[in-house]
Amino acid sequence: METVLFILFGAIAVCGAVMVVTRKHPMASALYLILTLFAVAALFVLRQAHFLAAIQVIIYAGAVVVLFVFVIMLINVPEDRLPVERATTIRVLGVLAAGFFILESAVLARRYVMPKGPAAEVGTVEAVGRALFTDYLLAFEITSVLLLAAVIGAIALAKRKI
Amino acid sequence: MTGPLFDIAVTVARIAVFFAFCFGLVVVMTWVERKGAAYIQDRRGPNRADIFGIRAWGLFHPLADALKFLFKEDFIPDNAHRLFYQMAPMFSLAPAILGIAIIPFGPDVTVMGRTIALQIADLNVGILYLFAVSGMTVYGVVLAGWASGSKYPLLGGLRSSAQMLSYEVSMGLSLIGIFMVFESVRMSQIVAGQGGLLFGVLPKWGVFVQPLGFILFLVAQYAEANRTPFDLPEGESELVAGYHTEYASFKFSMFMMAEYLHMVVGAAVVATLFFGGWQFPYLGDAGFLFPGGFAVAVPPALVLLLRIGSFVAKVLFFAWLYVWVRWTIPRFRYDQVMRLGWKVMLPLSLLNIFATGLILLLLNR
Numbered sequence: 208m209e210t211v212l213f214i215l216f217g218a219i220a221v222c223g224a225v226m227v228v229t230r231k232h233p234m235a236s237a238l239y240l241i242l243t244l245f246a247v248a249a250l251f252v253l254r255q256a257h258f259l260a261a262i263q264v265i266i267y268a269g270a271v272v273v274l275f276v277f278v279i280m281l282i283n284v285p286e287d288r289l290p291v292e293r294a295t296t297i298r299v300l301g302v303l304a305a306g307f308f309i310l311e312s313a314v315l316a317r318r319y320v321m322p323k324g325p326a327a328e329v330g331t332v333e334a335v336g337r338a339l340f341t342d343y344l345l346a347f348e349i350t351s352v353l354l355l356a357a358v359i360g361a362i363a364l365a366k367r368k369i
Numbered sequence: 370m371t372g373p374l375f376d377i378a379v380t381v382a383r384i385a386v387f388f389a390f391c392f393g394l395v396v397v398m399t400w401v402e403r404k405g406a407a408y409i410q411d412r413r414g415p416n417r418a419d420i421f422g423i424r425a426w427g428l429f430h431p432l433a434d435a436l437k438f439l440f441k442e443d444f445i446p447d448n449a450h451r452l453f454y455q456m457a458p459m460f461s462l463a464p465a466i467l468g469i470a471i472i473p474f475g476p477d478v479t480v481m482g483r484t485i486a487l488q489i490a491d492l493n494v495g496i497l498y499l500f501a502v503s504g505m506t507v508y509g510v511v512l513a514g515w516a517s518g519s520k521y522p523l524l525g526g527l528r529s530s531a532q533m534l535s536y537e538v539s540m541g542l543s544l545i546g547i548f549m550v551f552e553s554v555r556m557s558q559i560v561a562g563q564g565g566l567l568f569g570v571l572p573k574w575g576v577f578v579q580p581l582g583f584i585l586f587l588v589a590q591y592a593e594a595n596r597t598p599f600d601l602p603e604g605e606s607e608l609v610a611g612y613h614t615e616y617a618s619f620k621f622s623m624f625m626m627a628e629y630l631h632m633v634v635g636a637a638v639v640a641t642l643f644f645g646g647w648q649f650p651y652l653g654d655a656g657f658l659f660p661g662g663f664a665v666a667v668p669p670a671l672v673l674l675l676r677i678g679s680f681v682a683k684v685l686f687f688a689w690l691y692v693w694v695r696w697t698i699p700r701f702r703y704d705q706v707m708r709l710g711w712k713v714m715l716p717l718s719l720l721n722i723f724a725t726g727l728i729l730l731l732l733n734r
Contacts, residue, residue: 234450234453234512234515238453238456241508257492257493257494258493258494258497260494261494261497261498261500261501262497264501264504264505265497265500265501265504268501268504268505269500269501269504269505269507269537270504270534270537273504273507273508273511273530273534276508276511276512276515276530277511277527277530277531279515280511280514280515280523280526280527280530281527283515283523286450331493332493332494332495332497332554
């Protein structure tokens with residue numbers, strides 16, 4: 208059952224990702240991106256990482272992609288004026304490189320033995336919270352300082368007169 | 370019945386019953402809204418629809434509305450992006466109903482030697498699921514506004530996405546206090562935690578331990594549901610009808626249903642987090658136990674009935690509160706909405722977290 212679901216959601220995630228880069232209209236790409244993010248969240252749930260799945264949907268699907276959609280709406284390019292992207296040498300090379308990278312990571316991943324059965328209780332809210340506030344406290348706090356710097360930077364850039 | 374089959378049957382039955390409850394309440398709420406508006410404005414309200422001369426206080430009006438929505442022409446404007454235009458109402462309706470999945474309707478009941486939780490899913494992430502789902506509602510509004518290919522819906526869509534993102538922040542932060550007090554994000558544990566007594570007199574409901582959190586959450590929820598005084602996305606005096614200006618017929622009714630589902634699910638969430646959910650004041654498993662030591666024994670079946678009844682009564686009250694507020698408070702201006710969200714609600718919700726932490730620290734020392 209778990210394998211079937213893994214293949215199903217994995218396939219949805221990959222297909223959605225392919226659609227994100229191939230769709231002509233940016234709004235369609237954004238919607239496929241949401242689909243991919245949801246499928247990846249489902250994969251997290253299958254590995255018992257509930258907290259990660261919820262945060263993935265809240266942050267990425269619920270906030271980041273909303274901002275993308277916001278920008279697409281504001282710019283609102285008419286459909287006949289959308290830029291046409293041509294297949295250039297560098298793009299073809301890029302796709303080839305990505306293919307090799309995926310192949311290579313698949314070969315590398317086969318060396319690691321996946322843990323059998325359900326993952327231990329590391330993905331619950333309690334476990335993630337405990338880990339963040341004990342073992343990884345310094346990294347956690349520094350990240351929040353980094354975010355604060357980003358916020359201040361955004362305001363400094365956006366405001367003409369501070 | 371055998372094991373897995375029984376489980377599946379129970380799950381399907383729960384989903385069917387809770388969804389039916391929500392959609393039934395949506396139908397009733399459309400009537401309550403119009404009738405409530407009428408009485409607040411000193412009118413009679415809708416009372417003309419009848420079946421064989423029976424008018425039943427206008428209760429047949431929701432039925433007439435539904436028929437009208439079904440048989441009206443399903444019109445798509447020439448300028449619209451057809452596919453996105455048709456997807457938008459679905460994006461609006463689906464997340465609105467999904468929130469009900471984590472609301473406990475009553476305590477665990479034992480049927481045929483098995484314990485059944487009156488809750489579709491008691492998730493480990495609990496309320497975070499609700500944030501995830503309610504974060505999706507913005508797409509319906511934004512897509513509708515953009516895909517209509519018209520200026521007023523676009524303005525409505527832009528307004529609403531900014532508003533929803535702003536208020537999502539204080540909505541999340543206003544609940545941190547509840548998590549700290551009840552030491553869980555799981556809905557069943559939050560409700561169980563509200564069964565005790567505060568100072569031996571008051572029920573330990575969320576509203577008594579987190580009064581500021583309750584007000585902040587309620588306001589943020591009204592903003593998230595785009596209800597008055599935060600209904601700027603549709604503000605009819607300036608934007609015709611905002612994001613759903615170009616929608617007619619059944620697609621329009623899907624937006625309407627989504628709005629009322631937000632009210633019903635929102636009322637259920639407020640009742641669960643801040644008003645004890647299915648907890649009835651002073652009612653234990655064996656019967657009433659009042660603060661003075663005065664006890665009344667109540668049979669278990671009646672206890673269950675009282676608890677489910679108390680939950681439904683709370684939901685009905687908060688659903689009515691949406692109507693009450695709508696016809697009492699005028700709409701805000703857009704800059705007022707943004708100022709309230711970022712300069713009042715956000716600092717207050719942060720203050721609430723600090724105050725709660727300080728009090729918990731002093732109490733537990």
